Structure formats: structure tokens, C-alpha cells
Amino acid sequence: MITREAPLHALQEHVALTEIKRGFHAQSTTEKCLLLGEEIGELFKAVRKTSGLAVDPESEVKDVAYELADILNYPLAIANRYQIDLGEAFVAKEQLNGARTWLPSPTPTPTPTSG
Numbered sequence: 001m002i003t004r005e006a007p008l009h010a011l012q013e014h015v016a017l018t019e020i021k022r023g024f025h026a027q028s029t030t031e032k033c034l035l036l037g038e039e040i041g042e043l044f045k046a047v048r049k050t051s052g053l054a055v056d057p058e059s060e061v062k063d064v065a066y067e068l069a070d071i072l073n074y075p076l077a078i079a080n081r082y083q084i085d086l087g088e089a090f091v092a093k094e095q096l097n098g099a100r101t102w103l104p105s106p107t108p109t110p111t112p113t114s115g
Helices: 008-024 030-051 064-081 086-098
Strands: none
Touching: 008 064, 008 086, 030 064, 064 086
């Protein structure tokens, strides 16, 4: 059973096992990437709704946490297909990022409104 305290490698192993159990292990990397894209779209819709922006009243909109949890499965599954330990990859990438110089984001310039 996976808990909140589970390390990333345990989550990645859990995804590998549940993909077999649920019959998703034969899906290609391309399929997983496309499904990830669909889930990201669902996250965007949930963020729109949470932010008070218009969403299609006929569409089902879940909450942000639910959609983020759905999304997390796909990078783990894609990493498994390439035998990548995502925790190790994350740490290595953060070490590179830590050595970079980061500039602050520019303040957006207000755009004039017509009216």
C-alpha cells in the first residue's frame, strides 16, 4: 500500500505493478504521452474552474488535487518504460539547476483596454 510518506521510487514501482494489474503495461510510450496531455488538459480545466474562469457547464470538472494525482502516474509510467529512476533523474537535474543563474520573471506590462 502506498502512503503519503512513500519515496518516489516506491511510487514508481507501484505504478509499474498497477499497470500490469490493470492491463495498461502494453501501452506504448507514445500512448502514455498522449494520455498525459489529456490529463494536463483536465488539470487546466480544473484550474480555470477554481480560478472562477468560465468552463463548459456540460463538461465534468474534477478538483485540482485529483487531476494532479492522475498526472503523476504518467511521468512515472514513462520513466519505467525507459528504465529511468525518476528520483535519481530529478536529483541530478536539480543539481544542474542549482548551478544555473536564474533571472527574475519580468513584471507583466498592463495592456490598454478598449472601451
